[in-house]
Amino acid sequence: MTDVYVYYFLQTGSNGVKSVSNRRATLETITGLGDAMMESQIVVDHTEVDGNGFVRGHEVDESHPTDLMWSQIASLERRAKSRDNEAILLSKASDAKANYLLALESRELRKQAKRLRAQRLDSLTGGDSGHSDSGQLSDFTDDPITG
Secondary structure (H helix, E strand, O other): OOEEEEEOEEEEOOOOOEEEOOOOEOHHHHOOOEEEOHHHOEEEEHHHEOOOOEEOOOOOOOOOHHHHHHHHHHHHHHHHHHHHHHHHHHHHHOOHHHHHHHHHHHHHHHHHHHHHHHHHHHHHHOOOOOOOOOOOOOOOOOOOOOO
16 A cells, blocks of 8 residues: 655656646656646556556546546555455454554545535536535544544
């Protein structure tokens, strides 16, 4: 289970004109291809990155919020599944603390996906899905066991 940071980048074409890449890539991949646009950073699961360091799949039209939300929902679910798989492997090694943290992260990622689904539904229907959560995302920097 690995979260990977990916970015769009500015690349220089054969005509010398700079343009934004169509796909995000890891910093390692971007080195030598152009300049990373740090403000475009997102976190994806390692299974979403191909062997060349680019995000797999089709391009997401970020000008359409519902398309962007769908992409984020799918990524959150993949990251949660990776943590579930890691927890299964750790349960055999009986690392209770790590297993608990993975389960906690998985649950939180799924809650975030659920919130985004409700927001996406609201934006598609123009209504209120009855979701009253503030949409705040949790910070995993604090250890829930030791504080």
